[in-house]
Amino acid sequence: MQMRRRALGVACVLALTACGTATGAANDEAGTQGDSAVARRAAAQLEVEALPGIGGGPFEGRELDPPLVTPRFTLTDTAGQPFDFARDATSPVTMLYFGYTSCPDVCPAHMAALGKALSELPAEQADQVQVVFITVDTLNDDGARLRDYLDNFDPGFVGLTGTADEVNTALRSVGLAPTAISTEDAFPPQHPSDVLAYTGDRRAHVSYPFGSPPSAFARDIPRLIDLSSADGEAAARFAEPGTAEEVA
Amino acid sequence: MRLPLPPSWRRAVAAVATSLLLAACAGTAGSPSITVSDIRAPAPAGPNGAVYLTLRNDGDGDDRLVSASSDAAGNVEIHESTMTDGTMSMRQVDGVDIPAGGEAVLETGGFHIMLIDVRDDLAEGDTFDLTLAFETSDDQTVEAQVVPLVP
Numbered sequence: 001m002q003m004r005r006r007a008l009g010v011a012c013v014l015a016l017t018a019c020g021t022a023t024g025a026a027n028d029e030a031g032t033q034g035d036s037a038v039a040r041r042a043a044a045q046l047e048v049e050a051l052p053g054i055g056g057g058p059f060e061g062r063e064l065d066p067p068l069v070t071p072r073f074t075l076t077d078t079a080g081q082p083f084d085f086a087r088d089a090t091s092p093v094t095m096l097y098f099g100y101t102s103c104p105d106v107c108p109a110h111m112a113a114l115g116k117a118l119s120e121l122p123a124e125q126a127d128q129v130q131v132v133f134i135t136v137d138t139l140n141d142d143g144a145r146l147r148d149y150l151d152n153f154d155p156g157f158v159g160l161t162g163t164a165d166e167v168n169t170a171l172r173s174v175g176l177a178p179t180a181i182s183t184e185d186a187f188p189p190q191h192p193s194d195v196l197a198y199t200g201d202r203r204a205h206v207s208y209p210f211g212s213p214p215s216a217f218a219r220d221i222p223r224l225i226d227l228s229s230a231d232g233e234a235a236a237r238f239a240e241p242g243t244a245e246e247v248a
Numbered sequence: 249m250r251l252p253l254p255p256s257w258r259r260a261v262a263a264v265a266t267s268l269l270l271a272a273c274a275g276t277a278g279s280p281s282i283t284v285s286d287i288r289a290p291a292p293a294g295p296n297g298a299v300y301l302t303l304r305n306d307g308d309g310d311d312r313l314v315s316a317s318s319d320a321a322g323n324v325e326i327h328e329s330t331m332t333d334g335t336m337s338m339r340q341v342d343g344v345d346i347p348a349g350g351e352a353v354l355e356t357g358g359f360h361i362m363l364i365d366v367r368d369d370l371a372e373g374d375t376f377d378l379t380l381a382f383e384t385s386d387d388q389t390v391e392a393q394v395v396p397l398v399p
Contacts, residue, residue: 101294104363105329106336108293109356112397145294152293152397176334193336210331210357214398 059206059223060216067203068196071173075134075160078147083132083160085170086202091130092228093221094198095208098171098191100137101149106210108152110195115153117217128225131157136171136181136189138164200228278308282346282385287378288395289363289370297321297366299378299392303344303352312383313352314343318392320376322365329357343383370394 070086077083089096095114099107111133118126133150135141138161141149146159162170164181176192194207197220206224208216287301297320305311316324329338344359346352354360361378370376374394381387 102296103338104292104294104296104298104366105327105338105356105360108290108397111293112290116398149294152291188338190335190337193331193334210336 059220061197061206061208061212061220062194064196064204064207067205068175068198070198070202070204071170071175073166073170073173075162075166075170076143078143078150078159078161080143083158085132089130089132089198092128092200093130093224095129095131095217096134096174096196096198096204097132097194098134098136098167098176100135100189100191101141101145102137103188103191106193107191110208110210110212111150111153111157113212113214114195114217115157116214117221118154120214120218121221125222125225128228129221132160133157134160134162134167134170136167136191137187138162138167138181139183139187197224199224278348280305280309280311280346280348280382280385281307282311282382282388284380284388284390287390287392289376289392290397291372291394292363292366292368292370293397295365297363297370298356299361299363300354300356301361301390301392302354303346303380305346305348305350305352308348309384310348311346311385312343313346313380314383315381316361316378317381318363318376318378320367320370320378320392321363324378325362325364326359327362328359331357346382372396 070089072086074082074084085096097107097110099110101107111131114131118129118131131154133146135146141161143159143161146161150157150159160170164183167181171192174192174196181189193210195212196204197206197208198204205227206220283304283306285302285304287299289297289299299316303313313326316326318324325340326342326344327338328341329336331337340362341359344352344354352359367376372394375391376394377389378392379387379389
């Protein structure tokens with residue numbers, strides 16, 4: 001009996017140790033992720049503060065260092081017309097996002113945040129922003145479906161479709177991690193999590209990770225417009241896509 | 249460690265230890281008690297919709313959300329969105345754990361109940377029934393309200 005009790009004690013200690021180890025590991029992991037996220041945010045903030053030429057303090061979005069160059073690709077808009085991004089994205093600020101219409105979670109959250117931010121800004125600011133949504137579900141999304149989807153957020157949002165090859169070309173040209181375009185065997189597709197903000201200097205200096213609230217866009221858009229107009233020749237450059245690589 | 253016990257006792261001790269270990273880790277000591285709260289369905293923009301909610305387990309046994317069903321959609325599945333190196337992926341999962349004394353929060357960018365081929369006449373303010381099935385607890389039918397895409 002004495003022995004058995006001791007054995008039970010051993011079993012309990014074993015049980016507690018085993019569970020404790022698992023819980024501890026999970027906590028450690030969460031702690032590490034939290035710390036690194038904080039560190040990343042702090043680092044990003046420092047970089048933005050140190051970036052010359054961007055007034056008004058750090059952006060709510062995440063600074064891209066180095067910035068991304070305006071991509072070269074042509075897709076088809078929801079009216080069936082070709083849309084050459086370097087030539088046709090002519091607004092001082094272009095918000096670019098890759099998603100798909102049957103995405104019920106992340107994509108509508110992003111688009112709704114942008115739509116709400118634009119609806120709350122003064123018209124003279126909102127009018128300087130163009131939102132471009134490129135579908136990664138080339139199997140199912142056509143122009144009509146994309147138009148119907150985007151109209152939920154803002155009838156002015158531009159929707160682009162293409163073949164899987166064309167959308168992959170666009171993704172590569174943007175410089176984002178390659179994702180899985182929808183195929184018969186791979187559904188749902190993957191897509192980049194961020195909205196990229198291109199400005200008049202033909203660069204994306206800031207991106208908006210998933211979860212960015214309307215207030216982040218609303219706060220940053222006036223500054224992004226300033227960034228575009230800070231260079232008086234920015235608008236002219238849009239008319240000359242050939243000069244994109246010459247911009248320092 | 250070698251216990252000075254006859255072989256039959258050693259087997260008994262090993263069995264007790266194993267069952268204690270399993271019981272302690274699986275948390276099957278008691279029964280779960282699930283409360284559903286904060287149920288919301290953003291107005292669907294495309295062919296699919298999502299329901300978010302919080303599952304609180306005030307019981308002393310673990311449970312798991314294993315499926316959901318609703319007349320508001322052609323099919324209802326549990327999905328998880330994950331982000332890896334800046335890429336968002338979504339996949340179907342076979343359930344969401346609700347630990348004893350804890351909760352499972354289904355929220356944007358994590359787990360959601362996916363309404364596939366959602367009824368296209370759902371508008372803000374509408375409500376629909378959603379039945380949740382658990383591994384241990386009885387099914388619960390809750391009312392989901394359609395809310396704006398951005399709260």
